[in-house]
Amino acid sequence: MQGICLLGATGSIGQSTLDIIAQHPDKFSLISASANESVAKMAEICHRFKPQRVVMGTEKARDELALLCVDLPTSFEWGSDALDSIASDSAVDQVMAAIMGFAGLKPTLAGIRAGKRTLLANKESLVTAGKLFMDEVTRHNVVLLPIDSEHNAIYQSLPQTSQGAHKKDISKILLTASGAPFRTWSLDEMSSVTPEQACKHPNWSMGQKISIDSATLMNKGLELIEACWLFDVTPNDVEVVVHPESIIHSMVSYRDGSVIAQMGNPDMKIPIAYGMTWPDRIETQVDPLNLVDVTRLNFEAPDLTRFPNLQLAADAWFAGGSAMAALNAANEVAVDAFLKRKISFLDIARFNEKVLSSTNVVAIDVIEDVFEADAQARSLAQKYISDGSVS
Structure with a gap:
């Protein structure tokens, strides 16, 4: 028990x-x-x-x-x-x-x-x-087990020894993204997106904050950073692949040409149960995947022009130190402002970029440094939003 x-x-x-x-x-x-x-x-x-x-x-x-x-x-x-x-x-x-x-x-x-x-x-x-x-x-x-469906899939697709093991055999981590509700929308169309539209994820039932992050691809940016820490890699070792069906939850490409993927119907009970019982598995009452019903799996590259948050996350990782905490804080403030209809959907990434570019990046040596970076970035984001200063 x-x-x-x-x-x-x-x-x-x-x-x-x-x-x-x-x-x-x-x-x-x-x-x-x-x-x-x-x-x-x-x-x-x-x-x-x-x-x-x-x-x-x-x-x-x-x-x-x-x-x-x-x-x-x-x-x-x-x-x-x-x-x-x-x-x-x-x-x-x-x-x-x-x-x-x-x-x-x-x-x-x-x-x-x-x-x-x-x-x-x-x-x-x-x-x-x-x-x-x-x-x-x-x-x-x-024992640290990732529950995000993508990182859980990566974990399942790696040799089951320890995190970061056998890096020499790995060519790329392939991190999948659904593309969320606006995958095919133009920038003009996205300029008038409402919170209600942004919260309607096509595949997953999630809370407001994570639904907005998914729609802006910031969620995938945060997952990119998370993958780097979990699996001891850099953003250069991670390729984000848009996969609208959310059937393949992520993959690992090996240097011998093999690609190992974890697949399943989009239901969070699968990774949750895996984490709770690892290295064993239990019944989840999730319907098994029927590939005949799926019929087609699509893949495409993310559009960083329409969804710049993904690039911002990579930039923050390479900047190091307090940059990632600052970006996360700015995004939380910006998403809250969007949900309250104070800024537009596209403004979320603009404010994130402005805060990140304005941040004095410092080393993170103790946990108090994280809280200080978070507080400073929140204050800066709130000031920019109050001033309407996004350019």
Whole structure:
């Protein structure tokens, strides 16, 4: 029986994780869970899974949740210190790090420092603090399993020894991208995109932030950086391939000419279950892939003119230091502004580029450096957006 700490229980990854736990009550137990302010959803989770501890993002949300669950033996807490505590709790075996955005970094690190098997669905942790993060993984001898479908596919397509192993045999990592809803749209057409349109991903059901990032290809840029840290490569070793069907989740090309791919229907329960049970596999109730029904798989190169965020991510990686944290922070601010209809869809990449080019890149030596870089970039992005200064 594996005790699970689910950071980000009410999001799409969290819900799929709960599905796996429910399917296999003999293998998994929900020890703890967190959410920001989704009180009603968390109340349902508490009554169904009866976790020992739950952490909410605000005191108000904690109090409201406690009133809805007075009949349960669950302990209700709130705040960042409580998040760190549940991730490092001795009753926990695995931490599913599914809090979206920069907020997921600190509790994920807390779980790693406590030696917990870490299922990483929070790419921003690696984007903003990649070297520090991976150093902690090594220092504490932690099993780190990527949950993003693409990185999970790469992991499955590599020799199953350790991350970064057998690099001499690898020619390229082929990171697939769906192209999202605007793959065929012109710049003129994208200039009037609404938040509602941008959130309608053709293949995946996801939250607003990650849906917008997918539509701008920033999500793929963040995944590019994540892949570099996870597999000890550079952006020059990673080729992004647009694959609209999302059937092949990523591939590894080897120097002998072989290409090994992981395929499956687009359902996050597959990589989640793989991470939770690695090196074994379990039933997920996901329909098996029927290639006859698929009939055709398409591939194309990404258009960096229409989707410049992908190039910005590579630029940030090569700039090193605080550049990646700055880009991530700028993007979070810009996406929020777009969702609030303060800026246009195309302005997201423009503000990201402006913040990145204005950032004084410094070395990241300790975790406090990451938080400082994040704060400075957010302040700069907010100023540019308030001023309407995008050129």
